[in-house]
Amino acid sequence: MADFLTVELVAADRTVWSGEATMVIARTTEGDLGVLRGHQPTLSLLTDAVVEISPEEGPVVVASVDGGFLSVADDRVSILSEHALLAEEINVDEARTELETARNLIGSDDDAERRIRRAEARIRAVEKAS
Amino acid sequence: MAVSLREYRAKIKSVESTKKITRAMELIAASRIIKAQQRANAAAPYARELTRAVSAVATYSNVDHVLTTEPEQADRAAVLVITSDRGLAGAYSSSVLREAEGLVEKLKAEGKQVDLYVSGRKGEAFYRFRGRSIVKSWTGHSDQPTYEVAKELGQGLIAAFLSGAAEGARGGSAEQLSDAFPGVDEVHLVYTRFRSMLVQQPTAVRLLPLEVVEGVEAPAEDEVLPLYDFEPSAEAVLDALLPQYVQSRIWYALLQAAASELAARQKAMKSATDNAQELIKKYTRIANQARQAGITQEISEIVGGVNALADAQAGND
Numbered sequence: 001m002a003d004f005l006t007v008e009l010v011a012a013d014r015t016v017w018s019g020e021a022t023m024v025i026a027r028t029t030e031g032d033l034g035v036l037r038g039h040q041p042t043l044s045l046l047t048d049a050v051v052e053i054s055p056e057e058g059p060v061v062v063a064s065v066d067g068g069f070l071s072v073a074d075d076r077v078s079i080l081s082e083h084a085l086l087a088e089e090i091n092v093d094e095a096r097t098e099l100e101t102a103r104n105l106i107g108s109d110d111d112a113e114r115r116i117r118r119a120e121a122r123i124r125a126v127e128k129a130s
Numbered sequence: 131m132a133v134s135l136r137e138y139r140a141k142i143k144s145v146e147s148t149k150k151i152t153r154a155m156e157l158i159a160a161s162r163i164i165k166a167q168q169r170a171n172a173a174a175p176y177a178r179e180l181t182r183a184v185s186a187v188a189t190y191s192n193v194d195h196v197l198t199t200e201p202e203q204a205d206r207a208a209v210l211v212i213t214s215d216r217g218l219a220g221a222y223s224s225s226v227l228r229e230a231e232g233l234v235e236k237l238k239a240e241g242k243q244v245d246l247y248v249s250g251r252k253g254e255a256f257y258r259f260r261g262r263s264i265v266k267s268w269t270g271h272s273d274q275p276t277y278e279v280a281k282e283l284g285q286g287l288i289a290a291f292l293s294g295a296a297e298g299a300r301g302g303s304a305e306q307l308s309d310a311f312p313g314v315d316e317v318h319l320v321y322t323r324f325r326s327m328l329v330q331q332p333t334a335v336r337l338l339p340l341e342v343v344e345g346v347e348a349p350a351e352d353e354v355l356p357l358y359d360f361e362p363s364a365e366a367v368l369d370a371l372l373p374q375y376v377q378s379r380i381w382y383a384l385l386q387a388a389a390s391e392l393a394a395r396q397k398a399m400k401s402a403t404d405n406a407q408e409l410i411k412k413y414t415r416i417a418n419q420a421r422q423a424g425i426t427q428e429i430s431e432i433v434g435g436v437n438a439l440a441d442a443q444a445g446n447d
Binding site for chain 1: 173179187277280358360361362366370371377378
């Protein structure tokens with residue numbers, strides 16, 4: 001068994017983060033899920049939320065994902081999402097404005113709730129990282 | 131003589147400016163193609179992981195999903211053709227359209243009605259000119275596609291396929307479920323595969339119903355897939371996974387098509403530049419010949435004149 005988890009966080013158009021880590025925390029549709037070494041093979045759906053990766057060394061990597069999947073097998077963790085942003089790539093002001101606009105759209109736009117969730121996830125990611 | 135010399139010079143000038151343009155286009159295509167290849171490579175991990183996940187679900191659960199179920203009788207098929215927005219790319223668009231035509235003929239021979247979906251202005255113009263109806267076309271992104279476009283395409287086609295499947299379940303009534311697209315029983319995709327800088331191959335694949343595992347980059351044979359836990363359930367995971375898989379396949383096709391388009395354009399522009407160079411050389415030769423002929427004629431006229439004068443003087447003496 002490997003000493004660390006091999007983690008890949010991939011978006012549709014790029015690999016956002018990859019490397020070795022001791023722990024991964026993600027929010028699935030059923031609730032928060034923490035993955036350590038030797039975790040049972042799992043395939044689960046993620047919600048629009050924050051993913052935390054504790055690398056072998058260095059600070060915790062925080063990213064926001066817009067839905068997607070988490071798959072764990074043989075100490076390999078892959079997080080797939082159409083869009084994923086690392087905390088340092090997120091523009092907080094933009095996310096806050098987006099949150100405001102989306103809040104105003106509630107009731108008139110079906111997408112509003114989803115947009116709120118995404119904006120909130122981004123803001124939370126930045127807050128956690130700082 | 132002097133007139134034709136001027137004409138040749140004008141021709142040389144015009145060919146030279148054409149050459150400058152084609153040379154510039156060649157260089158632009160060459161620089162973009164590297165970017166396009168990088169994007170295709172960057173998209174590979176996502177496609178690979180998604181394929182792994184889909185094969186995992188398909189292998190370890192006996193869940194039937196509507197996207198993987200073969201309809202009992204297929205009488206309507208959608209064909210998505212990915213072409214370019216602009217020309218000047220050699221045979222790129224025409225060869226992918228020829229491939230598409232072949233597929234359409236084949237489907238028609240099987241007694242299926244064909245719905246056309248087109249990406250790229252060239253394909254749109256091709257079918258419009260022939261008076262064939264297009265269900266939907268997407269344009270303006272052919273050399274730099276974004277994932278949003280792939281998503282839109284994917285969602286449109288999945289919606290069409292789902293409404294087709296629902297129709298089939300209701301006993302084949304032709305009544306439409308959604309106002310979006312007419313329901314279809316299968317979805318085909320025609321795009322150009324980027325083999326290398328020199329070889330781009332128009333390819334037709336069936337997208338839906340899905341044939342899983344035959345993936346973009348299938349996991350290695352000897353790799354044994356472990357027994358997975360699905361959360362919340364295998365059905366829910368599959369429900370979310372398969373549309374993503376379809377979109378990722380379309381995204382991959384768009385990226386390949388973009389790289390192929392740029393490669394084809396670079397090649398076409400390179401040969402145009404070479405031809406212009408050749409033409410300039412030819413015209414320069416002809417122009418030089420004309421100039422030389424003019425000079426020769428002038429000399430012989432002068433010599434003739436001097437001789438005549440000398441003869442006249444000799445006669446007087």
